[in-house]
Amino acid sequence: MTQPYERIRRKSPEDLRSARWFAPDDLRSFGHRSRIMQMGYAPEDWAGKPIIGILNTWSDLNPCHAHFKHRVEDVKRGVLQAGGFPVEMPAITLSENFMKPTTMLYRNLLAMEVEEQIRAHPVDGVVLLGGCDKTTPGLTMGALTAGLPMIYLPAGPMLRGNYAGQQLGSGSDAWKYWDERRAGTITAQQWLGVEGGIARSYGHCMTMGTASTMTAIADAMGLSIPGASSIPAPDANHIRMASACGRRIVEMVWENLTPDLIVTPQAVRNATVVAMAMGCSTNAVIHLLAMARRAGVHWSLDDLDALGRTTPVIANVRPSGSTYLMEDFFYAGGLLGMMGQLKEKLDLDCLTVMGETLGQAIADAPVYNEDVIRPLSNPVYHEGSLAVLRGNLCPDGAVIKPAACDARFQRHTGPALVFDSYPEMKAAIDDENLDVTPDHILVLRNAGPLGGPGMPEWGMLPMPKALLKQGHRDMLRISDARMSGTSYGACVLHVAPEAHIGGPLALLRTGDLISIDIPARTLNMLVSDEELEKRRAEWKQPEPKFERGYGWMFSKHISQANEGCDFDYLTRDFGKAAGEPDI
Ligand code: FES
Ligand code: MG
Numbered sequence: 001m002t003q004p005y006e007r008i009r010r011k012s013p014e015d016l017r018s019a020r021w022f023a024p025d026d027l028r029s030f031g032h033r034s035r036i037m038q039m040g041y042a043p044e045d046w047a048g049k050p051i052i053g054i055l056n057t058w059s060d061l062n063p064c065h066a067h068f069k070h071r072v073e074d075v076k077r078g079v080l081q082a083g084g085f086p087v088e089m090p091a092i093t094l095s096e097n098f099m100k101p102t103t104m105l106y107r108n109l110l111a112m113e114v115e116e117q118i119r120a121h122p123v124d125g126v127v128l129l130g131g132c133d134k135t136t137p138g139l140t141m142g143a144l145t146a147g148l149p150m151i152y153l154p155a156g157p158m159l160r161g162n163y164a165g166q167q168l169g170s171g172s173d174a175w176k177y178w179d180e181r182r183a184g185t186i187t188a189q190q191w192l193g194v195e196g197g198i199a200r201s202y203g204h205c206m207t208m209g210t211a212s213t214m215t216a217i218a219d220a221m222g223l224s225i226p227g228a229s230s231i232p233a234p235d236a237n238h239i240r241m242a243s244a245c246g247r248r249i250v251e252m253v254w255e256n257l258t259p260d261l262i263v264t265p266q267a268v269r270n271a272t273v274v275a276m277a278m279g280c281s282t283n284a285v286i287h288l289l290a291m292a293r294r295a296g297v298h299w300s301l302d303d304l305d306a307l308g309r310t311t312p313v314i315a316n317v318r319p320s321g322s323t324y325l326m327e328d329f330f331y332a333g334g335l336l337g338m339m340g341q342l343k344e345k346l347d348l349d350c351l352t353v354m355g356e357t358l359g360q361a362i363a364d365a366p367v368y369n370e371d372v373i374r375p376l377s378n379p380v381y382h383e384g385s386l387a388v389l390r391g392n393l394c395p396d397g398a399v400i401k402p403a404a405c406d407a408r409f410q411r412h413t414g415p416a417l418v419f420d421s422y423p424e425m426k427a428a429i430d431d432e433n434l435d436v437t438p439d440h441i442l443v444l445r446n447a448g449p450l451g452g453p454g455m456p457e458w459g460m461l462p463m464p465k466a467l468l469k470q471g472h473r474d475m476l477r478i479s480d481a482r483m484s485g486t487s488y489g490a491c492v493l494h495v496a497p498e499a500h501i502g503g504p505l506a507l508l509r510t511g512d513l514i515s516i517d518i519p520a521r522t523l524n525m526l527v528s529d530e531e532l533e534k535r536r537a538e539w540k541q542p543e544p545k546f547e548r549g550y551g552w553m554f555s556k557h558i559s560q561a562n563e564g565c566d567f568d569y570l571t572r573d574f575g576k577a578a579g580e581p582d583i
Helices: 025-039 070-080 103-120 133-147 171-181 188-198 209-219 238-255 265-278 283-294 301-310 324-333 335-343 360-362 422-429 466-468 529-538 547-558
Strands: 051-056 084-090 127-128 150-154 161-163 166-168 387-388 398-400 409-420 441-444 476-480 515-518 522-525
Touching: 025 398, 051 103, 070 084, 070 238, 084 133, 103 133, 103 547, 127 171, 127 238, 133 150, 133 209, 133 283, 133 529, 150 209, 150 409, 161 188, 171 188, 171 466, 209 547, 238 283, 238 335, 265 283, 265 301, 265 335, 283 301, 301 387, 324 335, 335 360, 409 522, 409 547, 422 441, 466 529
Parallel strands: 051 084, 051 127, 127 150, 409 441, 441 476
Antiparallel strands: 161 166, 387 398, 409 515, 515 522
C-alpha cells in the first residue's frame, strides 16, 4: 500500500500558486507587482516565495482571541524565518460571548468567507487563527474546501478561574452559582466575586466545552502542530508554537502537503475517538459531521454512537470529569499524553501537518498525572461521552451526554411539560406554583436550526425554581436546541427533524408520557400513531424567521443537526468544484 507521505513532492518557485499573480510579464501582473510595491515591499520580499495568508479572527469583541493581535506577529516571524511572505487577512470573528442570537447562525458564513478569501487571493498556504467554539469548524470547513496547505493555530485555553481560593470553570460554574443564587444560598457579594474571577486571562473557555473539544478534534485530525491545542493561551509555549506554525506552513507549501492527505476517513475516526475520550461537548457532533463531510468523509451519527460505546472517557476535565480544568490537562501531558493512552484505538499511520505520522507524534508522549489523564484501565466513565437516541420523538436522532447526567435518568418515563418558545419557558420557570414534579420532563421546541433560529444553546433548560427550592438540581430536559459544552445535566438535544419544520416534537402536548432508555438508545412519546396523525393534520407551520438578508439565505439552505447544519450548496458534492479564478 502506498503511504500518503510518499506522495509529497517538492514544488519549485514557478509552481507556486501565487506565481500566477506575480510572475508573468503582462499588464495584470504589472498591476499586482506595483500594488505590492505600493506597500513598501521589494521583489526580494515576495518574488519566488510562498505567500502565506494568516486568517485572523481577532476582534475587540472576542476576549477568547484577544492575544491574536500579537500572535499574528509571531506567525509572521516564523514565515519570514522560513523564507515565506506573510500576509494577514482578517476574517469574521464568532464571539460566543457577545454574538446574538447565537454564533451558530454564522459558522457557515465564516466557512464561506474563508473558502472565498483563499480562492480569490494570491496565497499558497494558510494559517488559521481560531479557538472560540464555532471558529474552529468555521475556519477549517472553509480551508478544507479550498484545499491549499493549511495549519490550524488554536487560541489555547485561558487560565483556571479563581475566587476566594476556589477554582472556577468557564460556563459550568456560572450555571452552578446562578442556581445557588436563585435558590438563595449565596450572597450578591459572592456572586460579584464569581463574576470577576471566572475569566482571568485571554484564551478560550478552559472547561471541556466546545472550544477545548473542537481544537482537540482539529489537532487529532492532524491539522495543528501536534499537541498545540492543549497549550494555555498565556503560556510562552503558545508563542513559540505560533512561530513554529509560521515556519512549518512554508515547508508544507514546498512539500505540497494538502489537507486531503491529512483528513482521511481514518483521521476523522481518530478525531472522533479523541472527542469521546475527552468527554466532549455535544456540539462536537454537529461540527465533526460538517468538517468530515467537507473533507469528503461521509460521517454519521451512527459512527459517533458506535465509537461512543467503545471509547471510555479518560480526560478527567470538567464538566464530565469532577475536578480538573484544561490547564491541569496540559500539565498532565496534554492531548499527546492522552492520545498515547489511546494508542490501541487510533490509526497511527495518519499524517499530521508535520508531514510525519500520528504514531511519530505520540511516540513516548508522557502522562505526568494519571488522575487527570487516566489510563484505559481506570477511566472516568467506561463508555464515551455521547449517545445517539432514536424513536418516534426523534426519527433522525437526538444526542445526550450520559456521563454528565444523574444515573436515575438512564431509564425514565414521565409526563411532558412543553414550551413552544424560549420566552414562554423563561416566563414560567421561576413561577413557584408551576405544576411540575421531579419526574416531569421539560421540553423546549422551535429552537432548532430554523426555529431558533440558528439552534441556540438553550438546551440546558433552567431548573424550575419550585424544584430548586426542594433541593433538586437535575431533571430530564428535551429540545431541538443545542447546549453549551460547559453545561451539564440530563439534557436530550438536537432532536431531528426539528419542530419548526414539522418534526414529531411539534406534535407533543403537555401531559403526554415520554420514555427514555439510554442503554437501549431510545426516546419515544407514548402517544398512538392515530392520535399523532390527527395532531399532524391540525399542525400549522410557524412563520419564517427571516424574509431578507443573510438570515433568509440561511433559512433556505441550512441542513438539520444530524447532517451537520452545513448549507446544502457548500457541501462537497453540490455542483462542480469552483476551481481557480481567472487572472
Ligand atoms: Fe469563547 Fe467559550 S466564550 S470559548
Ligand atoms: Mg460555548
